[in-house]
Amino acid sequence: MFDMLAFDADDTLWHNETLFVMTQEKFRALLEPYLTREWTGAELYATEIRNLDYFGYGIKGFTLSMIETAIELTDACIPAHEIQSIIDFGKAMVKTPVNLLDHVPEIIPSLAQSHLLMLITKGDLFEQETKIAQSGLVEYFTHIEIVAEKTAAMYRRLLTKHQLDPQRFLMVGNSLRSDILPVVEVGGHAIHVPYQTTWAHEMVSDHVAQQHTYAELAHLGLLPDFIAQFKS
Amino acid sequence: MFDMLAFDADDTLWHNETLFVMTQEKFRALLEPYLTREWTGAELYATEIRNLDYFGYGIKGFTLSMIETAIELTDACIPAHEIQSIIDFGKAMVKTPVNLLDHVPEIIPSLAQSHLLMLITKGDLFEQETKIAQSGLVEYFTHIEIVAEKTAAMYRRLLTKHQLDPQRFLMVGNSLRSDILPVVEVGGHAIHVPYQTTWAHEMVSDHVAQQHTYAELAHLGLLPDFIAQFKS
Numbered sequence: 525m526f527d528m529l530a531f532d533a534d535d536t537l538w539h540n541e542t543l544f545v546m547t548q549e550k551f552r553a554l555l556e557p558y559l560t561r562e563w564t565g566a567e568l569y570a571t572e573i574r575n576l577d578y579f580g581y582g583i584k585g586f587t588l589s590m591i592e593t594a595i596e597l598t599d600a601c602i603p604a605h606e607i608q609s610i611i612d613f614g615k616a617m618v619k620t621p622v623n624l625l626d627h628v629p630e631i632i633p634s635l636a637q638s639h640l641l642m643l644i645t646k647g648d649l650f651e652q653e654t655k656i657a658q659s660g661l662v663e664y665f666t667h668i669e670i671v672a673e674k675t676a677a678m679y680r681r682l683l684t685k686h687q688l689d690p691q692r693f694l695m696v697g698n699s700l701r702s703d704i705l706p707v708v709e710v711g712g713h714a715i716h717v718p719y720q721t722t723w724a725h726e727m728v729s730d731h732v733a734q735q736h737t738y739a740e741l742a743h744l745g746l747l748p749d750f751i752a753q754f755k756s
Numbered sequence: 757m758f759d760m761l762a763f764d765a766d767d768t769l770w771h772n773e774t775l776f777v778m779t780q781e782k783f784r785a786l787l788e789p790y791l792t793r794e795w796t797g798a799e800l801y802a803t804e805i806r807n808l809d810y811f812g813y814g815i816k817g818f819t820l821s822m823i824e825t826a827i828e829l830t831d832a833c834i835p836a837h838e839i840q841s842i843i844d845f846g847k848a849m850v851k852t853p854v855n856l857l858d859h860v861p862e863i864i865p866s867l868a869q870s871h872l873l874m875l876i877t878k879g880d881l882f883e884q885e886t887k888i889a890q891s892g893l894v895e896y897f898t899h900i901e902i903v904a905e906k907t908a909a910m911y912r913r914l915l916t917k918h919q920l921d922p923q924r925f926l927m928v929g930n931s932l933r934s935d936i937l938p939v940v941e942v943g944g945h946a947i948h949v950p951y952q953t954t955w956a957h958e959m960v961s962d963h964v965a966q967q968h969t970y971a972e973l974a975h976l977g978l979l980p981d982f983i984a985q986f987k988s
Binding site for chain 2: 578579580581582584585587588591592594595598600601602603604605607608611614615618619647648649650651653670671672
């Protein structure tokens with residue numbers, strides 16, 4: 525049924541968003557004594573989105589956005605040594621060991637025995653390569669693609685590049701916006717496996733989601749049986 | 757003679773290092789009133805190299821290293837609004853239009869008529885993709901590879917991936933360390949076209965360079981004739 529099973533990485537194979545949420549909590553605590561207005565969290569998100577066009581995704585852009593937000597929310601009163609602490613938050617994020625999600629260590633090697641597997645991940649090349657190397661999963665993937673943005677056009681290019689029939693291509697991921705809807709749009713199959721938290725930027729409205737056909741599984745442990753049913 | 761002509765991008769096809777040098781000059785001027793010790797430039801380079809392991813190559817990592825250096829060289833006395841200026845330097849770098857080197861607009865389309873061309877560039881995915889798209893050269897390259905580091909192992913992987921015989925592979929680039937020596941090491945051909953300035957990190961000693969065999973051309977305009985002579 526499927527010539528290629530493709531997987532997203534962040535929040536699909538390993539934890540990622542929790543690291544950003546935890547760091548945001550440390551950032552809030554650091555800022556508290558210097559705040560000249562109320563902290564809502566919305567300012568950091570607004571800065572991140574505004575800066576996507578300059579920095580793209582990843583920890584370095586997030587760190588620069590934290591610094592900008594700190595300067596803004598304190599009316600530039602934050603001392604330089606606290607800004608160094610923010611840079612150190614970013615460095616700690618980079619060095620946080622990869623933490624695989626439940627079921628991943630069993631199902632990826634198992635599926636690799638019966639299918640070709642591909643990793644398609646979005647974000648910072650340096651950070652993604654570091655995590656992929658650390659994950660211990662490299663040997664199971666025939667192709668690894670790190671892309672700047674996951675759009676329908678990008679999936680179309682990848683399918684052409686690897687000479688894959690969309691009808692025989694399955695993508696598994698946690699983000700409706702990046703892993704599911706654009707794949708369905710180009711005629712591929714997609715399975716949504718939600719992560720415990722979703723970054724606001726990756727959310728889509730129910731209205732948009734309902735116009736697309738895809739499956740949803742509660743966790744990756746259910747994937748092998750789900751795929752097997754297509755054979756019968 | 758050659759099945760594939762591969763090109764580096766930064767400082768081979770378009771100007772890059774000059775942008776870093778110019779920004780470093782703006783950074784020095786900004787810091788001047790706050791300096792608690794003498795500015796030598798060596799501190800910024802030391803911070804960059806120390807941070808490579810955290811941030812990799814590119815403008816975002818460079819910007820974070822400028823901020824760290826500013827905090828260090830001013831004993832944390834630099835005001836936050838000056839740190840915002842440093843972030844703005846980084847943003848201005850990202851938005852600087854791509855400026856092709858001399859001869860590039862003629863020789864790349866011309867060589868593409870007789871050879872398969874490939875782009876192999878190191879650095880930040882987001883920044884490289886932006887520059888590649890802007891360059892107007894995309895259509896001439898059969899393959900575009902953005903990698904985190906250019907080592908012999910990486911070139912070996914690329915040659916295998918594209919089923920290329922190293923003996924029939926030619927790499928053209930400005931960095932002995934990244935474009936020339938590792939290619940010669942895996943049995944490929946390489947042409948060194950020096951750029952007007954070389955980042956200290958990309959320099960290699962004469963002793964190391966002399967152990968490798970490669971050609972050197974003064975500018976890219978000489979490349980078509982150089983390649984043509986291999987046919988006769």
